Amino acid sequence: MALAPAITDLEQLKDHPAVARLLSWNRGAVEGAKFDREEMTVWIERTLICEACEALRADGFTSLADITCVDWHPREPRFEVVYHLLSMSRKERVRLKVKLDSADPVVKSLTSVWPGANYFEREIFDLFGIRFSGHPYLKRILMPEDWEGHPLRKDYPVEGYR
Amino acid sequence: MAHLAPTPVLEAGDSKTMILNMGPQHPSTHGVLRVLLEIDGETIVRIMPDIGFLHTGIEKTCEAKFYQQVVPLTDRIDYLCPMTNNLCYVLAVEKLLGLEIPPKAQWLRVLMNELTRINSHLVWLGTHAMDIGAMTVFLYCFRERERILRLFEMVSGQRMMTSYFRVGGVSLEPPIGFFDRVRDFASLFPEKIDEYENLLTGNPIWMMRTKGVARMTAEDAIALCATGPTLRGSGVDFDLRRDMPYSGYENFKFKVPVRQEGDVFARYLCRVAEMRESISMVKQALDGMPEGPVKADAPKVVLPDREKMKTQMESLIYHFKIITEGFAVPEGEVYQAIESPRGEMGYYIVSDGSAKPYRVHMRSACFANLQTLETMCKGKLLADVVAAIGSIDIVLGEIDR
Numbered sequence: 051m052a053l054a055p056a057i058t059d060l061e062q063l064k065d066h067p068a069v070a071r072l073l074s075w076n077r078g079a080v081e082g083a084k085f086d087r088e089e090m091t092v093w094i095e096r097t098l099i100c101e102a103c104e105a106l107r108a109d110g111f112t113s114l115a116d117i118t119c120v121d122w123h124p125r126e127p128r129f130e131v132v133y134h135l136l137s138m139s140r141k142e143r144v145r146l147k148v149k150l151d152s153a154d155p156v157v158k159s160l161t162s163v164w165p166g167a168n169y170f171e172r173e174i175f176d177l178f179g180i181r182f183s184g185h186p187y188l189k190r191i192l193m194p195e196d197w198e199g200h201p202l203r204k205d206y207p208v209e210g211y212r
Numbered sequence: 213m214a215h216l217a218p219t220p221v222l223e224a225g226d227s228k229t230m231i232l233n234m235g236p237q238h239p240s241t242h243g244v245l246r247v248l249l250e251i252d253g254e255t256i257v258r259i260m261p262d263i264g265f266l267h268t269g270i271e272k273t274c275e276a277k278f279y280q281q282v283v284p285l286t287d288r289i290d291y292l293c294p295m296t297n298n299l300c301y302v303l304a305v306e307k308l309l310g311l312e313i314p315p316k317a318q319w320l321r322v323l324m325n326e327l328t329r330i331n332s333h334l335v336w337l338g339t340h341a342m343d344i345g346a347m348t349v350f351l352y353c354f355r356e357r358e359r360i361l362r363l364f365e366m367v368s369g370q371r372m373m374t375s376y377f378r379v380g381g382v383s384l385e386p387p388i389g390f391f392d393r394v395r396d397f398a399s400l401f402p403e404k405i406d407e408y409e410n411l412l413t414g415n416p417i418w419m420m421r422t423k424g425v426a427r428m429t430a431e432d433a434i435a436l437c438a439t440g441p442t443l444r445g446s447g448v449d450f451d452l453r454r455d456m457p458y459s460g461y462e463n464f465k466f467k468v469p470v471r472q473e474g475d476v477f478a479r480y481l482c483r484v485a486e487m488r489e490s491i492s493m494v495k496q497a498l499d500g501m502p503e504g505p506v507k508a509d510a511p512k513v514v515l516p517d518r519e520k521m522k523t524q525m526e527s528l529i530y531h532f533k534i535i536t537e538g539f540a541v542p543e544g545e546v547y548q549a550i551e552s553p554r555g556e557m558g559y560y561i562v563s564d565g566s567a568k569p570y571r572v573h574m575r576s577a578c579f580a581n582l583q584t585l586e587t588m589c590k591g592k593l594l595a596d597v598v599a600a601i602g603s604i605d606i607v608l609g610e611i612d613r
Contacts, residue, residue, distance in 0.1 A: 116560065
């Protein structure tokens with residue numbers, strides 16, 4: 051089975067339900083979209099991620115499946131925070147992404163929308179050093195409290211600092 | 213670890229309350245979960261799980277391995293359901309590659325996955341019952357679990373860290389006599405479930421310890437990202453196997469057990485009913501097992517058979533290339549989620565076009581489910597914490613990764 055090429059043109063994707071909802075909510079906040087391997091990705095302006103999630107939640111994406119992060123070091127903007135939303139009623143997923151610069155890796159916490167974002171955001175804070183403003187308890191969760199550095203960053207050696 | 217650093221995570225709010233430390237070596241915390249409790253008499257004011265004692269940096273390790281070398285690592289995340297993790301990972305890589313899997317391999321994967329689910333639920337049932345005080349059930353459960361582990365050993369050579377699935381299929385054709393052994397187990401197992409239920413379901417002590425304990429509403433469960441039996445015990449009817457099928461689950465007939473009560477007893481009934489559904493799916497898989505190859509026809513990804521390597525030059529070359537250089541995966545990203553015994557297990561893999569994954573993220577079901585503990589226990593009695601922890605079915609290897 052050959053892979054279909056990814057569609058990145060927003061005009062072609064505007065009829066996809068999640069994209070249509072986001073465009074009608076705030077066209078300016080949608081930075082781009084991609085449809086690849088049957089999965090929808092939408093880039094959102096970083097200050098508006100909470101509002102975008104609220105808009106999608108009102109549209110049936112009631113569950114937050116996962117939050118994670120990718121480090122594109124040395125490229126800028128260096129970090130991408132990745133949100134996976136799930137609609138149980140429509141049996142559909144959508145992936146939202148926020149781009150962050152390495153100089154100021156801060157994004158709004160999603161805990162006000164889904165309290166369950168708590169652990170996921172703490173994990174990203176711990177392993178990538180990204181801060182979530184408005185998070186109720188932003189402390190390291192997996193690594194020891196006095197650990198130096200953020201292990202999942204690409205400039206952190208696999209075997210650790212010796 | 214420096215979790216035990218001098219700064220306390222919780223401090224007592226006023227003089228009436230006290231801080232109680234539970235774990236990380238407490239027998240009912242299923243490994244190394246540490247829970248800090250602020251209690252007022254016997255009532256819980258605050259509860260805070262402290263995790264990370266088993267963190268081994270598996271996600272970082274994956275970035276330094278070839279795609280095929282990650283499979284054994286996925287076993288070690290959740291040592292109670294290795295095949296589920298194998299499946300989720302290989303499905304994600306296959307989706308990245310755009311690889312078609314032969315039907316027999318898909319059915320074998322479903323068969324092994326449902327056996328794994330029973331295996332995992334048996335350990336959960338035994339330890340959960342033992343936490344609450346019913347010692348006998350543990351021995352009964354491990355008796356049947358032993359039979360499942362022998363089946364795993366037969367098919368993969370390993371009892372726990374099976375690594376049986378490969379990108380593109382499964383590693384080997386099952387040995388002669390394997391399906392008969394599975395059939396024996398499938399015909400014997402339903403009456404064993406009756407045995408467990410005889411010991412527990414109608415037992416007045418069990419009901420007193422579980423009914424109405426650690427309640428959670430459906431809204432709370434969804435808001436806290438709970439999945440799996442923890443979610444279905446609160447009345448949300450959602451199962452990825454039925455609603456977003458993968459690996460040929462659409463060919464199987466099964467019911468998704470849902471309970472409305474949202475307490476420990478409801479989650480217990482959900483999982484016990486799931487074992488009955490799983491054994492019926494094992495039977496369906498045995499009856500409908502298609503003929504054909506167990507590996508995809510993709511010589512650049514799938515290792516060749518040993519005989520071909522001794523007779524065909526191309527096979528030998530491909531074998532050498534895959535082992536030494538790995539196989540390149542086209543650029544892109546996928547999120548593949550499957551229904552593990554504990555809930556939604558998801559793998560998010562980013563490929564940069566090379567033979568090593570750029571990023572592997574494991575969305576662990578119990579990592580998210582553990583957040584429900586506070587909702588379940590706040591304002592309740594101290595003795596019920598043990599029942600609540602057991603009912604979430606946590607595996608610390610998966611939480612800490």
